[in-house]
Amino acid sequence: MTQPRTPADAAPATGQRPDLWQPVLLRSAAALVFGAVTIFWASPSVEVMGWAGGLYLLATGVLLLRTVPAAGFQAAAAAGKLLSAAGAVLAGAGFSLAMLHSDLLFGVVAAAGLGLAGAFELLCGLKLRGQHPLARDWITSGAIGLGTAALLPFFIGLGAHALLGVAGGGAIISGVLWVLSGLTLRHDARSSPGKP
Numbered sequence: 001m002t003q004p005r006t007p008a009d010a011a012p013a014t015g016q017r018p019d020l021w022q023p024v025l026l027r028s029a030a031a032l033v034f035g036a037v038t039i040f041w042a043s044p045s046v047e048v049m050g051w052a053g054g055l056y057l058l059a060t061g062v063l064l065l066r067t068v069p070a071a072g073f074q075a076a077a078a079a080g081k082l083l084s085a086a087g088a089v090l091a092g093a094g095f096s097l098a099m100l101h102s103d104l105l106f107g108v109v110a111a112a113g114l115g116l117a118g119a120f121e122l123l124c125g126l127k128l129r130g131q132h133p134l135a136r137d138w139i140t141s142g143a144i145g146l147g148t149a150a151l152l153p154f155f156i157g158l159g160a161h162a163l164l165g166v167a168g169g170g171a172i173i174s175g176v177l178w179v180l181s182g183l184t185l186r187h188d189a190r191s192s193p194g195k196p
Helices: 021-040 046-070 078-099 103-127 135-158 160-191
Strands: none
Touching: 021 046, 021 160, 046 078, 046 103, 046 160, 078 103, 103 135, 103 160, 135 160
Protein backbone atom coordinates (compact mmCIF):
# COMPACT_ATOMS: atom_id res chain seq x y z
CA MET A 1 0.00 0.00 0.00
CA THR A 2 1.29 3.45 -0.89
CA GLN A 3 1.85 5.80 2.01
CA PRO A 4 0.01 9.14 1.90
CA ARG A 5 2.10 12.14 0.96
CA THR A 6 3.45 14.04 3.93
CA PRO A 7 4.01 17.81 3.87
CA ALA A 8 7.74 17.17 3.31
CA ASP A 9 6.86 15.19 0.17
CA ALA A 10 4.28 17.64 -1.10
CA ALA A 11 4.89 19.69 -4.20
CA PRO A 12 7.34 22.44 -3.24
CA ALA A 13 5.22 25.36 -4.38
CA THR A 14 2.27 24.42 -2.17
CA GLY A 15 3.83 25.79 1.04
CA GLN A 16 5.30 28.93 -0.52
CA ARG A 17 4.67 31.99 1.62
CA PRO A 18 3.39 35.22 0.08
CA ASP A 19 6.39 37.09 1.56
CA LEU A 20 8.91 35.05 -0.45
CA TRP A 21 9.70 38.20 -2.43
CA GLN A 22 11.29 39.87 0.63
CA PRO A 23 14.42 37.70 1.02
CA VAL A 24 14.73 37.57 -2.76
CA LEU A 25 14.74 41.38 -3.06
CA LEU A 26 17.11 41.70 -0.10
CA ARG A 27 19.47 39.26 -1.80
CA SER A 28 19.37 41.36 -4.95
CA ALA A 29 20.08 44.50 -2.91
CA ALA A 30 23.14 42.88 -1.30
CA ALA A 31 24.45 41.84 -4.72
CA LEU A 32 23.86 45.23 -6.32
CA VAL A 33 25.42 47.16 -3.43
CA PHE A 34 28.51 44.94 -3.59
CA GLY A 35 28.62 45.34 -7.36
CA ALA A 36 28.43 49.14 -7.01
CA VAL A 37 31.29 49.09 -4.48
CA THR A 38 33.45 47.12 -6.91
CA ILE A 39 32.72 49.58 -9.71
CA PHE A 40 33.20 52.85 -7.87
CA TRP A 41 36.13 51.96 -5.59
CA ALA A 42 39.01 52.83 -7.91
CA SER A 43 41.93 51.26 -6.04
CA PRO A 44 40.73 49.01 -3.21
CA SER A 45 43.19 47.63 -0.68
CA VAL A 46 43.34 43.95 0.24
CA GLU A 47 41.47 44.78 3.45
CA VAL A 48 38.67 46.51 1.56
CA MET A 49 38.45 43.53 -0.78
CA GLY A 50 38.25 41.12 2.15
CA TRP A 51 35.63 43.10 4.04
CA ALA A 52 33.50 43.94 1.00
CA GLY A 53 33.61 40.45 -0.47
CA GLY A 54 33.23 38.79 2.91
CA LEU A 55 30.21 40.85 3.92
CA TYR A 56 28.61 40.27 0.52
CA LEU A 57 28.99 36.48 0.74
CA LEU A 58 27.93 36.44 4.38
CA ALA A 59 24.80 38.50 3.68
CA THR A 60 23.94 36.40 0.63
CA GLY A 61 24.34 33.20 2.62
CA VAL A 62 22.13 34.42 5.46
CA LEU A 63 19.47 35.65 3.03
CA LEU A 64 19.56 32.34 1.16
CA LEU A 65 19.01 30.53 4.46
CA ARG A 66 16.06 32.84 5.11
CA THR A 67 14.64 31.96 1.69
CA VAL A 68 14.35 28.25 2.54
CA PRO A 69 11.25 28.45 4.80
CA ALA A 70 9.74 31.29 2.76
CA ALA A 71 9.98 29.10 -0.34
CA GLY A 72 7.90 26.45 1.42
CA PHE A 73 10.68 23.94 2.07
CA GLN A 74 11.11 22.02 5.27
CA ALA A 75 14.65 21.62 6.56
CA ALA A 76 14.51 17.84 6.03
CA ALA A 77 13.35 18.08 2.40
CA ALA A 78 15.94 17.64 -0.35
CA ALA A 79 15.47 21.17 -1.69
CA GLY A 80 15.68 22.61 1.82
CA LYS A 81 18.94 20.74 2.42
CA LEU A 82 20.45 21.92 -0.87
CA LEU A 83 19.58 25.58 -0.32
CA SER A 84 20.61 25.45 3.33
CA ALA A 85 23.95 23.97 2.31
CA ALA A 86 24.41 26.73 -0.28
CA GLY A 87 23.60 29.40 2.30
CA ALA A 88 25.90 27.87 4.90
CA VAL A 89 28.78 27.61 2.44
CA LEU A 90 28.39 31.25 1.39
CA ALA A 91 28.10 32.47 4.98
CA GLY A 92 31.17 30.49 6.02
CA ALA A 93 33.22 31.72 3.08
CA GLY A 94 32.08 35.28 3.76
CA PHE A 95 33.07 35.11 7.41
CA SER A 96 36.50 33.74 6.45
CA LEU A 97 37.08 36.49 3.91
CA ALA A 98 36.03 39.23 6.33
CA MET A 99 38.52 38.00 8.94
CA LEU A 100 41.50 37.00 6.78
CA HIS A 101 42.84 39.22 4.00
CA SER A 102 45.02 38.28 1.05
CA ASP A 103 44.66 38.06 -2.71
CA LEU A 104 45.27 34.31 -2.74
CA LEU A 105 42.84 33.67 0.09
CA PHE A 106 40.14 35.77 -1.55
CA GLY A 107 40.57 34.03 -4.90
CA VAL A 108 40.50 30.53 -3.43
CA VAL A 109 37.87 30.94 -0.69
CA ALA A 110 35.49 33.07 -2.78
CA ALA A 111 35.82 30.64 -5.70
CA ALA A 112 35.16 27.65 -3.44
CA GLY A 113 32.19 29.32 -1.75
CA LEU A 114 30.61 30.61 -4.95
CA GLY A 115 31.30 27.35 -6.77
CA LEU A 116 29.80 25.06 -4.14
CA ALA A 117 26.81 27.32 -3.52
CA GLY A 118 26.30 27.67 -7.27
CA ALA A 119 26.36 23.90 -7.70
CA PHE A 120 23.81 23.44 -4.90
CA GLU A 121 21.51 26.13 -6.34
CA LEU A 122 21.82 24.71 -9.85
CA LEU A 123 20.99 21.21 -8.63
CA CYS A 124 18.01 22.51 -6.63
CA GLY A 125 16.72 24.41 -9.65
CA LEU A 126 17.08 21.40 -11.91
CA LYS A 127 15.27 19.15 -9.42
CA LEU A 128 12.37 21.61 -9.09
CA ARG A 129 12.10 22.78 -12.69
CA GLY A 130 8.44 23.39 -13.46
CA GLN A 131 7.44 22.86 -9.81
CA HIS A 132 8.60 26.07 -8.11
CA PRO A 133 8.54 29.69 -9.31
CA LEU A 134 12.21 30.18 -8.37
CA ALA A 135 13.54 27.04 -10.07
CA ARG A 136 14.72 28.82 -13.23
CA ASP A 137 16.26 31.58 -11.15
CA TRP A 138 18.20 29.06 -9.08
CA ILE A 139 19.46 27.45 -12.28
CA THR A 140 20.63 30.81 -13.64
CA SER A 141 22.06 31.98 -10.32
CA GLY A 142 23.88 28.67 -9.92
CA ALA A 143 25.40 28.99 -13.37
CA ILE A 144 26.51 32.57 -12.60
CA GLY A 145 28.09 31.41 -9.34
CA LEU A 146 29.91 28.57 -11.08
CA GLY A 147 31.13 30.90 -13.83
CA THR A 148 32.38 33.49 -11.34
CA ALA A 149 34.09 30.75 -9.33
CA ALA A 150 35.80 29.41 -12.44
CA LEU A 151 37.15 32.87 -13.37
CA LEU A 152 38.38 34.06 -9.96
CA PRO A 153 41.56 31.92 -9.72
CA PHE A 154 42.85 33.36 -13.00
CA PHE A 155 42.81 36.89 -11.54
CA ILE A 156 44.63 36.23 -8.26
CA GLY A 157 47.91 37.59 -9.59
CA LEU A 158 46.28 40.83 -10.77
CA GLY A 159 45.36 42.02 -7.28
CA ALA A 160 42.37 43.27 -5.37
CA HIS A 161 40.90 45.48 -8.09
CA ALA A 162 40.75 42.62 -10.62
CA LEU A 163 39.40 40.11 -8.10
CA LEU A 164 36.71 42.53 -6.97
CA GLY A 165 35.88 43.26 -10.61
CA VAL A 166 35.25 39.60 -11.38
CA ALA A 167 33.27 38.98 -8.20
CA GLY A 168 31.37 42.26 -8.63
CA GLY A 169 30.51 41.46 -12.24
CA GLY A 170 28.91 38.18 -11.18
CA ALA A 171 27.14 39.97 -8.32
CA ILE A 172 25.65 42.60 -10.65
CA ILE A 173 24.36 39.97 -13.08
CA SER A 174 22.81 37.90 -10.29
CA GLY A 175 21.51 41.06 -8.58
CA VAL A 176 19.58 42.05 -11.68
CA LEU A 177 18.22 38.50 -11.94
CA TRP A 178 17.02 38.54 -8.33
CA VAL A 179 15.49 42.04 -8.67
CA LEU A 180 13.36 40.84 -11.56
CA SER A 181 12.43 37.67 -9.69
CA GLY A 182 11.61 39.49 -6.46
CA LEU A 183 9.46 42.09 -8.20
CA THR A 184 7.61 39.37 -10.08
CA LEU A 185 6.96 37.47 -6.85
CA ARG A 186 5.78 40.65 -5.14
CA HIS A 187 3.42 41.45 -8.01
CA ASP A 188 2.06 37.89 -8.00
CA ALA A 189 1.55 38.00 -4.22
CA ARG A 190 -0.40 41.26 -4.47
CA SER A 191 -2.55 40.19 -7.41
CA SER A 192 -3.43 36.70 -6.14
CA PRO A 193 -6.65 36.55 -4.09
CA GLY A 194 -6.30 35.80 -0.39
CA LYS A 195 -6.57 32.16 0.54
CA PRO A 196 -8.88 31.11 3.39
